[in-house]
Amino acid sequence: MSARFTIARLGSQGDGVAETDSGEVFIPFTLPGETVTAAREKDRATLMSVLEASPLRIDPACRHFTECGGCAIQHFEADSYDRWKRDKVVHALKSKGIACAVGALVPCPPRTRRRVVFSARRTEAGMRLGFVRALSSEIIPIEECPISLPGIVAALDRLKTLAGLICTTTKSFHMTVTVTGSGLDVAAHDSGKLGGNQRRVASNFVIAEGLARLSIDGEIIIEPKKPVVLFGGVAVAVPPGAFLQATEAAEQTMAGIVGQHLSRARKVADLFAGCGSFALRLAAKSEVHAVEGDAPALAALDKAFRFASGLKRVTSERRDLFRRPLTFKELNAFDGLVFDPPRAGAEDQSKQIARSDVPYVAAVSCNPVTLARDLRILIDGGYALKSVTPIDQFLWSPHVEAVALLEKPRRRR
Template sequence: MTTRLRIARLGAQGDGVADTTEGPVFIPFTLPGELVTAARQKDRATAMAILEPSPLRVDPPCRHFTECGGCALQHLETQAYLDWKRDKLVHALKARGIEAEISATVPCLPHSRRRVVLSARRTEARMLLGYNRALSHHIIDIEECPIAVPEIVSALSKLKAVASLACNTAQPFHLTVTHTASGLDVAIQGSGKIEEKARMAISDFAIREGLARVTVDGEIIVEPKKPMVLFGDVAVEPPSGAFLQAVASAEAVMAQLVSDHLRRAKKVLDLFAGSGAFTLRLAAKAEVHAVEGDGAALAALDRGFRFASGLKRVTTEKRDLFRRPVRFKELNAFDGVVFDPPRAGAEDQCVQIAKSDVPLVAAVSCNPATLARDLRILIDGGYTLKSVTPIDQFLWSPHVEAVALLEKPRRRR
């Protein structure tokens, strides 16, 4: 059914929301104030025509926008977009009764994302490589991507070729592609059993085309050059497909905020440390104990430290912080703590931090809702929230990163 709808606001995922007598209707790629003609199906609709466009509407920079599900907000003017991301954080904190100083959103430039996850599938006609259409398993075969670094965009044909060589399934599979100082690191998952002939073909192709590493389901097929990323001045070889902050400049901003806050700390605990993005920067001025559940990431961190110079002592511990958080008595040995958990947050760990005497805490999060929950625990435990900085690491998406800085007077013993 086609109907006219007035867009009242943007929803949490970046869709325009129209309020109707039957409830809210979500319409992708529309903006507040717009009058649209839309084909409606229950609580969702597809915009057929923009009858009254918003003055904040701009031309999207990508030809695949509205088809590719990777971006939701290329049509929104930059400052309004950054304000919307900040507002997501404001609303999440207010829902937990938290009033705080929230900075303006740190912007993310186009062509800056060094790590992307692409979907691939072989059809009767060709190999598809790109992103899924929103709310669909249909792959949009991309020719450009304004969020990714130029080194990835210029290699799309190479990536499609290596996907074709690895493909031994009719099902979709994924390529995690990371731009490193040594070249592209390509981690393929779910492409089917790798045969010896394909193994040889992938190796020859990677060497000829200058790829740093290709893995299939965690197995290194070829590694002509060890992939290297810099955490500050320290070179680290991340494990294949391992977590890495998507944008190097965003990581640098987060690390600077954390380092400035913990500058007086002599002993720092880095929880959910990954491969050392914070640890190895903090170690320039403090002893750091890094705790992480992924053994391969922790080993990469340790190797980076051992080959670096001028750092203070770094120790590591493999530990599942969801099952076994660091207890408050252990925490009291440290002057500062930084934690950067997955989207689920660090609820149980924050309960322990709240009981501790650690004077300086830095919380890093990609999920405003779980960050707000965790901050409420810390505030109720006696911490003062000094500042919150939203960071736009995932350009034109509904996701926002944040760094929250907290302090607590240390009790006399």
């Protein structure tokens, strides 16, 4: 049964929040000030109709919006959307008692996402390739995707065919598709084990369609062209399923902010270095020690450095920074430091950084909540927070990146 609700504000995940006598109700695809009818189930409700629309409501950019589960907030006017994303960072900092001017959001243009994770499943009606409906296991096939690079959208039919060729399971599986300088890199996960004939058929398809590589659960099935990306002009042959920033523009923006902050450092530590998106750029001016727990990513970084020219020395170390963070004594060998951890943040590593006397620190994060926690640790350890820049690279989603810059006077030894 549907009921009438008035939306008070947007929640952290982009849902409208209605306040009722029995508690808050979260209603997707609604905006503050709107009056709607929705079918309630506990603290969530499904939108039925908008009775009084917000003046900030706009037409969504995609026909699949509200169904595919990929985007949460295409219906919000652009300037208001930008303020909402920036405010997520502001509120996270405020919750930890951190006072700092937060810059304007660096926007994310449509059609720039270079790395997309699709869901696929074989059904009685054939293969389905698309995104999973929110709070569901249903895969919604897509015919367009205005956040993704055109090269991915143009390949949707081919990717669906490839999914059918490699599927040997009745369950859903994932296909990560990345645009590289060599073509599309396709990394499947949990699609099942291929027989010999299936390998040949899938490999022939990859070659015929000009794809760069197909891997399944980390195993390269075929690699006609080594997938390569550029980090500041340095070519990196990325391993299967490697982490990359979602958009190249956002990566360049973050690297530019970090590089400027660390420009006076002769020796820099890059923690959670990945394949080297920061390290290889920073090496143009500074010696860099790159620390990363993923062996294939670290090997790709090291090989790229060895084949590059004009860089300062880059050393690498495989190390699980969650289990064994660099100690403050180790960190004191560096003049600058950048860390870019997963969403969980880097609490233990931050405690060591806070005890160090590294003068310049750049913190990069995709989670404002854990960023604020880690910044609080650094500030309590004597660091001054100089700036925070929010960056949108997950367009129309609730996620936002941020780069925070800190300084500490170096103690005399």
